[in-house]
Amino acid sequence: MTEGISITFHGAAGTVTGSCLEISGGGKTILVDCGLFQGTRSLERLNYEKLPFDPAKIDAIILSHAHLDHSGRLPCVYAHGGKRTTYCTAPTADILKPLLLDSAKLQAASVERRNRRADRAGLPPFSPLYTDPDVMELMKNINTVDYCEQVDLGNSVSFRLWDARHIVGSASVEIKIAGQRLMVSGDIGSGSAIQCTGQELGGYDHIICEATYGAKDREETLIRERREALATNVENTLGAGGNLLIPAFAVERTQAILEDFLALFDSKRLSPINVFLDAPLAQKITMAVLKYRNNGADLLKRSNIRFIESVAESKQLNQITGAVIIAGSGMCEGGRIRHHLVRNLPWRQSRVLFTGFQVAGTLGSVLIGGAKMVRISGNDVTVNAGIAVLDGYSNHADRTDLAKWLEEHSPVSGSIFLVHGEEQALHVLSNDLTAANQYNDPIIPVLGEKWKLLPNASARMQTPARNDAKQLIAAQDWTSRLAALRATVQQKVRALPSNQDRDKMLNALERALESYQKEKLR
Known part of the structure; x- marks a missing residue:
């Protein structure tokens, strides 16, 4: 009987950033990407949480490409006990070192600046996610592989990289594990990719596909x-x-x-x-x-x-x-x-x-x-x-290109997971695929969900999402909203005809704030 596989979505689930997949099966645990969360303050705070997996138990890391939303937390893995190889293409490795050293430098500068701010007086200090030595530890564990090269990880687990046409060195990741064949798209570009000659394209058990522009068809721009x-x-x-x-x-x-x-x-x-x-x-x-x-x-x-x-x-x-x-x-x-x-x-x-x-x-x-x-x-x-x-x-495939990429990789006997997209993009692409009648109902995973993958069957959820997942994704940037509110209040107060009117408005605002605080204390 074929062993099942578990896949956990630690990032880019319901959002475009923080790509990170944990895949376990055949006695091996593989991490595909480990990127930074970018966007609202709520999402960025996830970068500073404890890693949602045990770095010491990861047997291999496969990096699809160098962009920080896919690579930006990799040094954290090695800073917290990770010891295994990270695999990527040679261009990705060449880009990765200066990119992550710069990220470490920016984090250090940002932390110093934020800790000096008057509005943080008395609060616990920030610390950077990682430092230069953590980046260099990662680089010591990099192993570059060519497109189409079959890499054996042991226990009949292997992977191959396919050209993704996104940026130089970017790859989609095909994984053979526990008797099943998976495809993780990474970020897909437009245009014709270089294919692996003599290798089968399509016929996967399950596909994890990005949906950044899943709701948008761009006019071709010469x-x-x-x-x-x-x-x-x-x-x-x-x-x-x-x-x-x-x-x-x-x-x-x-x-x-x-x-x-x-x-x-x-x-x-x-x-x-x-x-x-x-x-x-x-x-x-x-x-x-x-x-x-x-x-x-x-x-x-x-x-x-x-x-x-x-x-x-x-x-x-x-x-x-x-x-x-x-x-x-x-x-x-x-x-x-x-x-x-x-x-x-x-x-x-x-x-x-x-x-x-x-x-x-x-x-x-x-x-x-x-x-x-x-x-x-x-x-x-x-x-x-x-x-x-x-x-x-743009180096991202649009709505039509994504559908074409999935068609090229069909048939899919199990499930298609749509990731790395915002709500509208995910649902529009899901509806397109459902209407095509070529696939089982696509799954839009939520942050923290764990799914069981079996051959010739739809995936089954094993562990639900983290409790705050939907709130994290829906959160808005309150700092910019606050700045806009300040500007609006200032404009309206100044526009009033007299100081007496201005006092009335300010008094009303103060009462509203006091009322909100009392309501919260009840």
């Missing part, structure tokens, strides 16, 4: 159209005397944007304006990525593309106007983009151009949502700058 849109944003912003801020992910997105600027300069579509890359990490990542991208573009030797390294140089950019500033992070949750936002958001002449997916609750999503005031590093910042979105850089 590279020349994307570049023209970028040039138009530059001209409109710099022509008004402002700065164009581009929050960008260090991996792939920054390189693609820089390549577009080079093409626009070389074609004379844009004059050689100053472009500042204020992201030391992105420079290191660019050097790593260019090893695997043979497009002939030398991104590091253009006089008008300036790489900013020191904090002092970064602060000097606050004195300039009429420039393009590319800085991390892509969702504005950390990095140098935040101090550029503090300076530029109040300027009507400036513009913030988003080029990637913004997780709900992140500062980026709040800005795109039309917030008139936001909270950044303890400051309430008025938003007068223009906010724009340029979709042509």
Whole structure:
């Protein structure tokens, strides 16, 4: 009789971040990804909880790709007793080291800054998730594998990586375990992937598939159209005397944007304006990525593309106007983009151009949502700058591409789990698959759920979700809501005709607060 498999969803279940799957069977326990939670404060707090599995009992870790929402907690595994190998492609390994060292550095700086804030006086101090030695311990345990290479983990458990077309080195993970064949999509890109010749594609027992853009079909954007849109944003912003801020992910997105600027300069579509890359990490990542991208573009030797390294140089950019500033992070949750936002958001002449997916609750999503005031590093910042979105850089498969990917990997004799998506994306893709009549009803797992997998049968739940799972996913970014409320109150109080009216309104607000506090104490 075939042994069952258990799969536990420790992340990216009902949300887009924190990807982490624990798969047990055949006497082995495998972890696929271990990423950071990003988004609302409630989700981010999960990063600081005890790992929801015993690191010492993990037999192998397989990393689909380097993005922090898939890799950002891996050093924690080794910091808390993990000793086994982490497997990934060579490009992923090359990117991973600078990415995680930078993450450790940013955490240390953030912790120091937050602990110094006056509103945290007397509260327990924050500590970083991990430090440089934890990252280096992970790197000592990395084993790189090629696409299509069969890796034997013992006990008739093995895996193979397939090209996922998301970023350089990204992979989908096929696992053979306890007599069953599973496929974990990782993040899927668009376009035709390199297939493993002579290997069977399709016919899986169960599939775990991402759904980031499960509710959205994007219009195909030609590279020349994307570049023209970028040039138009530059001209409109710099022509008004402002700065164009581009929050960008260090991996792939920054390189693609820089390549577009080079093409626009070389074609004379844009004059050689100053472009500042204020992201030391992105420079290191660019050097790593260019090893695997043979497009002939030398991104590091253009006089008008300036790489900013020191904090002092970064602060000097606050004195300039009429420039393009590319800085991390892509969702504005950390990095140098935040101090550029503090300076530029109040300027009507400036513009913030988003080029990637913004997780709900992140500062980026709040800005795109039309917030008139936001909270950044303890400051309430008025938003007068223009906010724009340029979709042509996405490396994620859209609704149609996801359905096509699943069709290519059919038939599926058991269940399809939909992960790594927000509520609408998950349910739209689930409805599409149900309507197609090709699959058993898709499962949308919730954080903490454990499922039993058997061959030729739908999965069965073994352990329910954590009690607060739905509240965590539904939570909004209260800091930005509070900033917006302050702005609204201030505006309405000032608009009143007399000081007597202002006193009445403030008295009413104070009474409402007192009433709420009394109600809570009952």
